Amino acid sequence: MATSHTTLEQVATLAEVSVSTASRALAGKARECRISEKTEQAILQAAKKLGFQASHVAQSLRAQRSGAIGLLVPDASNPFFAAVAREVVIHTKRYGLSTILTDSHGSEDLEEETLSQLKSRRVEGLIVCPVGQVTPYWRELERSGTPVVVVDRWFPDIALPTVAAENAIGSHAATSALIAKGHRQIGCLQGRPGTSSNNERILGYKRALTANDIKFNKSLIRGSDFSEESGFHAACELLKTHPELTALLALSNQNALGALRALNDRNLRTPTDLSLVMFDDAPFAEYVAPPLSVVRQDILTIGRTASELLIEQIRTNRRPKQLLHRVPVQLEIRQSIGPPPHL
Amino acid sequence: MATSHTTLEQVATLAEVSVSTASRALAGKARECRISEKTEQAILQAAKKLGFQASHVAQSLRAQRSGAIGLLVPDASNPFFAAVAREVVIHTKRYGLSTILTDSHGSEDLEEETLSQLKSRRVEGLIVCPVGQVTPYWRELERSGTPVVVVDRWFPDIALPTVAAENAIGSHAATSALIAKGHRQIGCLQGRPGTSSNNERILGYKRALTANDIKFNKSLIRGSDFSEESGFHAACELLKTHPELTALLALSNQNALGALRALNDRNLRTPTDLSLVMFDDAPFAEYVAPPLSVVRQDILTIGRTASELLIEQIRTNRRPKQLLHRVPVQLEIRQSIGPPPHL
DNA sequence: GTGAAAGCGCTAACAC
DNA sequence: GTGTTAGCGCTTTCAC
Numbered sequence: 055m056a057t058s059h060t061t062l063e064q065v066a067t068l069a070e071v072s073v074s075t076a077s078r079a080l081a082g083k084a085r086e087c088r089i090s091e092k093t094e095q096a097i098l099q100a101a102k103k104l105g106f107q108a109s110h111v112a113q114s115l116r117a118q119r120s121g122a123i124g125l126l127v128p129d130a131s132n133p134f135f136a137a138v139a140r141e142v143v144i145h146t147k148r149y150g151l152s153t154i155l156t157d158s159h160g161s162e163d164l165e166e167e168t169l170s171q172l173k174s175r176r177v178e179g180l181i182v183c184p185v186g187q188v189t190p191y192w193r194e195l196e197r198s199g200t201p202v203v204v205v206d207r208w209f210p211d212i213a214l215p216t217v218a219a220e221n222a223i224g225s226h227a228a229t230s231a232l233i234a235k236g237h238r239q240i241g242c243l244q245g246r247p248g249t250s251s252n253n254e255r256i257l258g259y260k261r262a263l264t265a266n267d268i269k270f271n272k273s274l275i276r277g278s279d280f281s282e283e284s285g286f287h288a289a290c291e292l293l294k295t296h297p298e299l300t301a302l303l304a305l306s307n308q309n310a311l312g313a314l315r316a317l318n319d320r321n322l323r324t325p326t327d328l329s330l331v332m333f334d335d336a337p338f339a340e341y342v343a344p345p346l347s348v349v350r351q352d353i354l355t356i357g358r359t360a361s362e363l364l365i366e367q368i369r370t371n372r373r374p375k376q377l378l379h380r381v382p383v384q385l386e387i388r389q390s391i392g393p394p395p396h397l
Numbered sequence: 398m399a400t401s402h403t404t405l406e407q408v409a410t411l412a413e414v415s416v417s418t419a420s421r422a423l424a425g426k427a428r429e430c431r432i433s434e435k436t437e438q439a440i441l442q443a444a445k446k447l448g449f450q451a452s453h454v455a456q457s458l459r460a461q462r463s464g465a466i467g468l469l470v471p472d473a474s475n476p477f478f479a480a481v482a483r484e485v486v487i488h489t490k491r492y493g494l495s496t497i498l499t500d501s502h503g504s505e506d507l508e509e510e511t512l513s514q515l516k517s518r519r520v521e522g523l524i525v526c527p528v529g530q531v532t533p534y535w536r537e538l539e540r541s542g543t544p545v546v547v548v549d550r551w552f553p554d555i556a557l558p559t560v561a562a563e564n565a566i567g568s569h570a571a572t573s574a575l576i577a578k579g580h581r582q583i584g585c586l587q588g589r590p591g592t593s594s595n596n597e598r599i600l601g602y603k604r605a606l607t608a609n610d611i612k613f614n615k616s617l618i619r620g621s622d623f624s625e626e627s628g629f630h631a632a633c634e635l636l637k638t639h640p641e642l643t644a645l646l647a648l649s650n651q652n653a654l655g656a657l658r659a660l661n662d663r664n665l666r667t668p669t670d671l672s673l674v675m676f677d678d679a680p681f682a683e684y685v686a687p688p689l690s691v692v693r694q695d696i697l698t699i700g701r702t703a704s705e706l707l708i709e710q711i712r713t714n715r716r717p718k719q720l721l722h723r724v725p726v727q728l729e730i731r732q733s734i735g736p737p738p739h740l
Numbered sequence: 741g742t743g744a745a746a747g748c749g750c751t752a753a754c755a756c
Numbered sequence: 757g758t759g760t761t762a763g764c765g766c767t768t769t770c771a772c
Contacts, residue, residue, distance in 0.1 A: 059519070059749095061748095061749060061750090062749065062750065062751095063749080063750095071758075071759085072758065072759045072760075073749090073750080073751090073759090074751075074752080074758075074759065074760080074761095075757085075758055075759075077750065077751060077752090078751090078752095078758090081751085087757080087758090088757055088758095089757065089758080090757065090758095093757080093758080107513070107516055107517040108517060108749085108750075109458075109517070109519055109748090109749055109750070110517045110518045110519065111454065111457045111458050111463055111518070111519050111748090111749080111750090112458055112748075112749035112750040112751090112764090113749080113750060113751080114454045114750095114764095115452075115454050115455055115458050115748090115749080115750075115763095115764050115765065115766090116749080116750045116751055116752090116763080116764050117750085117751080117764085118764065120454055122497070125498075129483070130479060130482055130483035130486060131476070131479050131480040131482070131483040132479075133474070133476055133479065135479075136473060136474045136475075136476065136478075136479030136482075137474040139473055139474070139479075139482075139498060140472070140473035140474040140500055143473060143498055143499060143500050144500060147499075152497045152499075152514075152518060153497065153498050153499075154465070154495045154496065154497055154498075155468075155482065155486055155496050155497075155498040156486060156490075156495075156496075157483055157486050157487060170450070171495075173450055174450040174451060174452065174453045175453040175454070175495060176402070176452055176453065176454050282680060308680070311680055311681060311683075311684055314684040315683070315684070318684070336681070337625060337651070337654055338654060338679070338681035338684075338685060340654075340657075340658070340661075341654055341657040341658070341661070341681075341685045342681060342684045342685050402765095404764095404765060404766090405765065405766065405767095406765080406766095414742075414743085415742065415743045415744075416743090416744095416765090416766080416767095417742075417743060417744080417745095417767080417768075418741085418742055418743075420766070420767060420768085421742090421767090421768090424767080430741080430742090431741055431742090432741065432742080433741065433742095436741080436742085451765085451766075452764090452765055452766070454764090454765080454766090455748090455764075455765035455766040455767090456765080456766060456767080457748095457766095458747095458748050458749065458750090458764090458765080458766075459747080459748050459765080459766045459767055459768090460748085460766085460767075461748065
């Protein structure tokens, strides 16, 4: 049964006034527009009786503001993006904005298609966790002046407001902690190559090695994306080709789970045989065997900052001066880090 | 800088035709409306040149269809709801529907307020994971005829299409597995009392006990919601008041993590000292110490079924005959189940 | 084959 | 104080 909604006209008719008066009264402009107490009440009564709710669609068309923003993530079921989504939903709602959630499946084509659809919905702004590579579409977005915030992964050569964790600092700290324990052969399970988050985390790893006079060895980095499978395969390969490794740095918590699977399969124990640190805290990190050391990203702050940056753009109608916003990370050392076996 | 969008009129002007012809051509009705090849091309060219994208807002108003659905969950960052959200986004997109994501924070007031806002946005349908309690609003929704699907938690006395896991069967299987190992003192860490998912899971637990001539003891059930904290406190209480317990059934994976924390604090090992089974599989379940036995819900099927039920309602404009759709669960036994210590 | 015009539901400028 | 009217951008009858 088609839920035919009540219109302003019906309310006006019932209250025996014109639509404009009804509109004014219901918009709370009774005082301002000097509407008599009596008429106002009549209108309010009528609206209540009919269960009137102004059509946001009509209002949007009229006001040329959709009251909606678009959120695009590579995988909405990933806990990191889910947490960002929640923050965005909560913060934008405060400004009367609805959030349209979309998912690019990690595909550049879908990303572009989806952004285009969001544009046709006339969203007032965009929060995007990009797939990773620069496409012509991004240049367009940069030029367009549309309010937009890039989150997590970003493009150094594209001038758009961005929120990202202190990735390099995080992996530097994690790697340094391993080195401090005596490790010198440290493998790295990487995420999607070419993404800024991956690049930056590798950079921190590399810098920590160099700072400690350990030669950086490219072949100790393996992996194709941030998934469990990638972590598993990367760990398997590394364990095979580089049995001398005494520690692993996983660039995502999924990668780390894959590594744990590979270690389990080989009856290797952590940290006795191999130390392990991973990016991204997770509720379970404390309870795996042994409790995992993590580089914790402050997802709430990331989501909140992104929302605020977007709302500011929508309100002022221009991009902020400061484009790159870095959110601190925190190294949490648990028992998965120990001295290397031969010490 | 205000991104002033190109309108159909501008395209029409450039192509030197009327807006109606432009509309027809761009809607792909050139054949149908016998528009000459030449005019059609001119219009397509003009649209391309101006980067025209029809305003979905205007189309919505005209067509009286917003092309959007509303999704309401108690916590968008919870992996279960995040996974449901993703499925909904993916499946509804196929029908040209956008998903507006909202979060009720587990508050009935916010739930009602949010549903009301979604209504004013003229969403074509609603997928709701309710907070848990029946409010007058639900009665209204039931009567209204609005396409809606209730997911996960539901109300036996409200006739709305519903998708939920075979909760009772799952906890029955889990409890039976514990009993088969010799356990007779089994504690239960519950979620939010009064919610259908919690009720059903407790029912299955109770039935398995009774079927095995074990007296059901209400005081062995503790907990206030599905969170880690609740699981922690419930486990602490149970361990204190009922030291004779040899196994725990956690009604959510967060509850189970809380239990693990309580056990760790007391230096109790699983399954040596206490066996543990939990609801909801999770990627980490295999890697905690020891690998956790789980009752796995098929979230993808839940999300897909909900989407399909909603789309069917939107298309046919009426509620399905079959209201309750149960999605099978699967018990996955891992090492966290062993015989009780005294055997 | 194409155009003119009405109207979706709302708001705001302008009348009186 | 309140009504009349135009118009947001689009689709679709109806006219020629």
